[in-house]
Amino acid sequence: MKLTLASLLVATLVSIEVHAAQPELIGKVYDIQTQALLYQETHSFADTTLKTSYTDASGNVIGQREVQFKPNGQVNAYQLTQQAAAITESVERKQQSIDMSVSAAGKQTQQEIDISQDDEVVIDAGFSNFLLRNWQNLLAGKKVTTRFASTAQMDLIKVQLNQVDPQTSSLADNGDTTGIVMFQMRLANPLIRWLISPIEVGYYADTKQIAYYQGASNLSKASGEHYGDVRVIFERQPQEGSINAE
Template sequence: MKTAVWIVSSALLAITTSAIANDFRFTGEATSPDGQVLYQEHHRVDGTCQEGVFRPQEHHVDYHKPDGSEAFAHKALEYDLSIIRPAVNFVQPDFSETMKIAYPKPATLVINWDTPAGDSKQFEVEYPDNTVVDAGFDNLVRQNWQRVVAGKSVDFRFLGPTRGEHYGFVLEPARSDKIDADHVVQIRPTGMVLRFLVEPIVLGYNENGALTDYYGLTNIRKNQDANYTAHIRYSVDTYPDCELTP
């Protein structure tokens, strides 16, 4: 009898675990403004379904040249503390560049950056709760999905990791002849000076809340002094078993 109970309990546990644990996989192809394929991104997001909505825990990205089987760069993100402020570990060996973002104490993050020029820089940054870090912008969109589909805007702070500072930004509806998607939004700086220096990033999403397009400055280097500006088109390989948006 005990054996039968143990078998049933184990089976229920396995079913429950498989229902809770999920992954979300998608692929992106980055092209230059003139249509040249620059690189591909392979994304794997491991997470759980909580109250019917996917909650990311770890996110791994491998970057490949069009004809390359080995990744030329890699990024790992952990969403333990917040889905809009992941811990970041990014490496781009071709330029001897690494960047790590960690959260050693509440409301404070630390950036350790080994630059392509061979310098090492460290920043300690205090931040408010609406601060977004790196790919956390994607979760910011989904977190505010009802506002997005209603055409409303969302104000937030966005970390500039190479400057060790966060800046005022807004997520808002947009129109673009570069992107054809169910929902098109942009994120742009709100400060007067930064608005002249930084072009908005335009994003496309499908009805499921999955990113389909990214048009703007990327984190992949074109050379030692500049990063690529690219149009990245995404396709979903595997959806989680629950909804991406609340």
């Protein structure tokens, strides 16, 4: 059975570069096939904490997330609670391990993965900080890899990131590519890469603020069925004091 990217990655991207309260960043999430509005993401950031509220087209809260960052931009811990689907997942970075937990359908699954202090493991919203740290290498045409903490797989999976031409990306058919820098993320292992569709993210070249995302949602419906691949359009923020979020 072909896997969706959601079974491996929680594709929510946030960058922190300041420590004061920031304006909210709004993302409208659409069904790729029908273009219908599925839900809205509202991201707010203060100090080292990111909070995200997910609301459906009727304004009902269907999920909430809280992410704790270290001063260096790494994610220390996060928790995603989906009230409608009755699913809670969390990841915590410790000195010698990455601890994962998922509670769904009355069953809790836990995993502890050993790491060394020097291991770079991307957790949830820390992905965008990883991308921005490698911005120049990516623009130079290099491919960058890292390990990502996947609660679906209860493991660390290796992913690859590279720049793509906006004119050949999904954005070319769904929006204005002017001033947008596009990147693609996929599994690093070429033997199983075909199983999972890549995701695409677009950033404004001048502010490095996220503008566009296409790929797997990180939410499930009340029925437990995954939302599947979605398209997210972000409201552009002022250059001064902007934040990034999927």
